[in-house]
Amino acid sequence: MKARRYVLGIAVIAVPLVLALLGPLFAGEPGPRAPSFTLGDGHWLGTDFVGRDVWQQVLHGGRPVVLTALAATALAYLVALPVGLVSALTHRRWLEETLMRPLDVLLAVPSLLLILLVASVFTPGAAGLALLVALVNVPDAARIVRAAAAEAAARPAVEALRMQGETWWRTAVGYVGRSMLRTLAADAGIRLTGVLYLVATAAFLGVGVAPDAADWAVMVDRNRTGLFVQPWAVVVPALLIVALTMGSNLLFDAALEKRDLPLRKREKERSL
Numbered sequence: 001m002k003a004r005r006y007v008l009g010i011a012v013i014a015v016p017l018v019l020a021l022l023g024p025l026f027a028g029e030p031g032p033r034a035p036s037f038t039l040g041d042g043h044w045l046g047t048d049f050v051g052r053d054v055w056q057q058v059l060h061g062g063r064p065v066v067l068t069a070l071a072a073t074a075l076a077y078l079v080a081l082p083v084g085l086v087s088a089l090t091h092r093r094w095l096e097e098t099l100m101r102p103l104d105v106l107l108a109v110p111s112l113l114l115i116l117l118v119a120s121v122f123t124p125g126a127a128g129l130a131l132l133v134a135l136v137n138v139p140d141a142a143r144i145v146r147a148a149a150a151e152a153a154a155r156p157a158v159e160a161l162r163m164q165g166e167t168w169w170r171t172a173v174g175y176v177g178r179s180m181l182r183t184l185a186a187d188a189g190i191r192l193t194g195v196l197y198l199v200a201t202a203a204f205l206g207v208g209v210a211p212d213a214a215d216w217a218v219m220v221d222r223n224r225t226g227l228f229v230q231p232w233a234v235v236v237p238a239l240l241i242v243a244l245t246m247g248s249n250l251l252f253d254a255a256l257e258k259r260d261l262p263l264r265k266r267e268k269e270r271s272l
Helices: 002-026 054-089 093-107 111-121 126-153 156-163 168-179 181-204 216-226 232-271
Strands: none
Touching (some): 002 054, 002 232, 054 093, 054 168, 054 181, 054 232, 093 126, 111 126, 126 168, 156 168, 168 181, 181 216, 181 232, 216 232
């Protein structure tokens, strides 16, 4: 059962991931434009709202979504991990308050609203969109890191390490960091899905991408007027985004369940 979930996750995520990473290599040069929202004439997925080949746009449109989402997730944890660890392990209350209270204020603002507010002042590109999405994910990620680190730091093993004179770095990374790996892995699966949603929604609203860019979310937005005339221009990129998010969660769930097996086996043996 667990192996089947793993295979299912790989099967679901493989198609959008391969198209996103390798698609531009096989897309070739754009051909002449045809009438908008038509099928046939060598366009096996039809044409989009300006007469471009939909299949070629699909091959080009996945890489911005995937790379922006991965970069935003990595940047969010790059900030959240040290902030959460220091907040949980410090004995200075003022330092904890200084680190966490500004993040609580940021957490109170809806993520998409904050992105739109910043985008109304500045015009972010793909890198700017990744930074914005990472920024709105830092408060929540930092709170989760802090909670997991605080639970691990309250264990007798941490006090024993302190009494032995171990350095703060060894205690924080060597023991506390390893103790919360499972929590962070579970959070990463959910967070990557949320980041993909934010990136796709922002691109759908025109933030971080050009109005006619080859981007799956932009394709859904710009081609929705021809949904009932030429549905493939909307359905295919939308399904690829859904498959990417579903596959990510299935893989993380399967990986975490697989790591549970030795522990469950030992507990079952002790009960017998």
